[in-house]
Amino acid sequence: MSISKRLQTLMERSGIRELPAHLKSGVERGLEQRIKLAVTGLSRSGKTVFISALARHLLQSDQDRSLPFFTPVAEGRITATRNLSHQAPAPFPLTETLAGLQASPPHWPDSTDALSEVRLALRYRRTSGLTRVLGEESTLYLDLIDYPGEWLLDLPMLSMSFKQWCQQQQPLFEQAPRAQLAREWRDRQQQIDWLVPASDTEFSHLCAEYRTLLQQLRKPPYSLSLLQPGRLLMPGDLANSPLLNLCPIITALPQATETADPDSLYARLERAYTAYCDQVIRPFYQDHFRHFDRQIVLVDCLKTLNHGEACFNDMQLALNSLLHSFEYGRSSLLRRLFKPKIGKVLFAATKADHVTANQHHNLDCFLQLMIDDARREMRFEQVDTRCLALSSLRSTTAAEAKLDGQHLSCLRGLRKDNGEEIALFPGEVPVALPRPQDWNSDRFRFVDFAPRPLPAGPLHPEHHIRLDQAAEYLLGDLLR
Numbered sequence: 001m002s003i004s005k006r007l008q009t010l011m012e013r014s015g016i017r018e019l020p021a022h023l024k025s026g027v028e029r030g031l032e033q034r035i036k037l038a039v040t041g042l043s044r045s046g047k048t049v050f051i052s053a054l055a056r057h058l059l060q061s062d063q064d065r066s067l068p069f070f071t072p073v074a075e076g077r078i079t080a081t082r083n084l085s086h087q088a089p090a091p092f093p094l095t096e097t098l099a100g101l102q103a104s105p106p107h108w109p110d111s112t113d114a115l116s117e118v119r120l121a122l123r124y125r126r127t128s129g130l131t132r133v134l135g136e137e138s139t140l141y142l143d144l145i146d147y148p149g150e151w152l153l154d155l156p157m158l159s160m161s162f163k164q165w166c167q168q169q170q171p172l173f174e175q176a177p178r179a180q181l182a183r184e185w186r187d188r189q190q191q192i193d194w195l196v197p198a199s200d201t202e203f204s205h206l207c208a209e210y211r212t213l214l215q216q217l218r219k220p221p222y223s224l225s226l227l228q229p230g231r232l233l234m235p236g237d238l239a240n241s242p243l244l245n246l247c248p249i250i251t252a253l254p255q256a257t258e259t260a261d262p263d264s265l266y267a268r269l270e271r272a273y274t275a276y277c278d279q280v281i282r283p284f285y286q287d288h289f290r291h292f293d294r295q296i297v298l299v300d301c302l303k304t305l306n307h308g309e310a311c312f313n314d315m316q317l318a319l320n321s322l323l324h325s326f327e328y329g330r331s332s333l334l335r336r337l338f339k340p341k342i343g344k345v346l347f348a349a350t351k352a353d354h355v356t357a358n359q360h361h362n363l364d365c366f367l368q369l370m371i372d373d374a375r376r377e378m379r380f381e382q383v384d385t386r387c388l389a390l391s392s393l394r395s396t397t398a399a400e401a402k403l404d405g406q407h408l409s410c411l412r413g414l415r416k417d418n419g420e421e422i423a424l425f426p427g428e429v430p431v432a433l434p435r436p437q438d439w440n441s442d443r444f445r446f447v448d449f450a451p452r453p454l455p456a457g458p459l460h461p462e463h464h465i466r467l468d469q470a471a472e473y474l475l476g477d478l479l480r
């Protein structure tokens with residue numbers, strides 16, 4: 001039960017009908033809520049666009065009804081809004097992103113790799129049951145925090161030694177496509193005597209090569225996701241920091257490591273691993289993650305289907321590994337170390353405007369299938385979860401085509417790669433996870449679209465798909 005509800009019950013039980021004015025304003029200030037809604041997802045999943053669009057809709061929610069399924073907006077109870085992002089320690093580039101989406105022609109935002117936040121104040125009228133006791137209005141201070149999902153992939157490293165981490169990475173590098181791309185690096189590792197003194201240059205060289213390898217594996221045509229350590233790809237404020245000089249040993253581990261010279265590559269790597277855990281992973285959970293109240297995890301299911309079997313399987317593994325950060329039953333590492341408090345997680349399949357409206361339900365279900373195991377764990381640990389397909393900035397319109405006398409639902413929009421207008425039948429979202437025999441080179445060809453210009457004036461429900469349902473799930477109960 002919320003604090004306000006509890007107070008109401010208490011007063012009713014004590015026969016107090018109304019608080020005196022001076023007490024009322026004090027209580028009201030005490031009951032103002034500050035909520036941190038964290039937004040994550042792997043690179044290019046749509047975090048920047050989601051936060052910009054949601055912030056823009058919320059900021060106009062006292063005047064326009066562009067979020068009809070968001071109850072406080074539908075009931076006209078949001079009375080004023082303010083953008084307080086300048087107060088945030090790491091402000092999100094809201095003005096620049098919106099300017100890009102409003103430009104002519106509009107363009108999608110640049111890629112980002114660090115944590116940043118939008119801070120909003122929403123003044124709202126309470127639902128009638130509470131107004132008598134607590135006063136008409138209250139304010140919700142909302143931080144929307146953008147951080148790379150890649151950082152969550154590092155969590156399991158906290159419970160592993162350097163040796164255990166290497167043993168976990170070895171089998172990954174034996175499978176395609178990692179094995180082919182890492183062949184030279186593995187050959188070089190095979191020549192190394194890990195226990196004898198080595199120079200700083202040798203050490204930096206080995207680590208730099210690993211970083212290049214990770215960068216290649218992340219790019220098309222491989223487009224892999226399960227790449228560790230995550231900060232090597234998404235450094236944030238650690239770009240060029242020596243803390244990112246780190247790599248696993250993917251060949252047989254040396255014996256008698258306790259005899260390793262302190263300047264040996266083995267000893268240096270082991271120290272670098274410990275420093276990374278203590279100075280990079282731990283502070284993120286300690287300083288940020290622990291304070292988040294709610295979480296939305298964005299997933300670009302369609303892109304992974306386009307990229308084929310290896311990419312899809314790897315993304316599914318990465319996603320399930322990342323979701324361990326939201327399982328914190330009594331015995332979990334997270335609970336013991338950081339006591340996180342996230343009680344509600346929404347999983348959103350983004351870019352739902354890449355498929356026709358009759359496929360949105362399939363997209364909900366497909367995402368559910370991808371994360372089924374991890375979600376079951378969360379339910380078990382009493383974290384409330386839901387899956388939803390959405391589009392933060394709808395860039396296509398519905399069209400119809402006739403083929404052999406039949407009506408076909410199509411999409412119309414501008415291609416992202418060349419800006420050309422197209423109308424196409426994007427295909428169906430599968431209702432089951434693809435089996436090995438289901439993959440063939442042209443089964444999935446979901447096309448990327450250029451943004452439609454965002455008006456500088458009022459936004460409408462047509463500018464998004466189900467962004468209001470996401471807001472309702474994540475924030476609706478806080479604005480009662």
Ligand SMILES: Nc1nc2c(ncn2[C@@H]2O[C@H](COP(=O)(O)OP(=O)(O)O)[C@@H](O)[C@H]2O)c(=O)[nH]1
Nearest residue numbers: 043044045046047048049108351391392393395
């Ligand atoms: N059609 C469409 N494309 C989107 C939408 N949101 C994101 N995108 C695409 O996804 C790309 C990455 O989005 P971005 O928000 O920068 O991802 P981030 O790396 O997670 O912050 C953009 O450049 C767009 O091409 C959307 O709602 N509709």
Ligand SMILES: [Mg+2]
Nearest residue numbers: 047048111112
């Ligand atoms: Mg971004």
